[in-house]
Amino acid sequence: MGLVEEGRLRTGTAGTFPRAQAARAHEPGETDRTTGKPALPVE
Numbered sequence: 796m797g798l799v800e801e802g803r804l805r806t807g808t809a810g811t812f813p814r815a816q817a818a819r820a821h822e823p824g825e826t827d828r829t830t831g832k833p834a835l836p837v838e
Contacts, residue, residue, distance in 0.1 A: 806831070807830055807831035807832075808831045808832060808833065808834045809823055809824070809830065809831040809832060809833050809834075810831075810833060810834070811833075811834045811835075811836060812833055812834070812835055813835075813836070814835055814836075817835055820833035820835060821833060
């Protein structure tokens with residue numbers, strides 16, 4: 796069984812951003828103020 800299935804590893808997103816705000820979506824990661832990755836939906 797994997798770490799995710801065992802509940803020992805959790806993934807998260809820092810938020811979902813429209814493609815027009817892609818640059819803004821990466822700002823929290825550049826300042827180490829995030830606990831997840833930004834999600835940019837594919838259209």
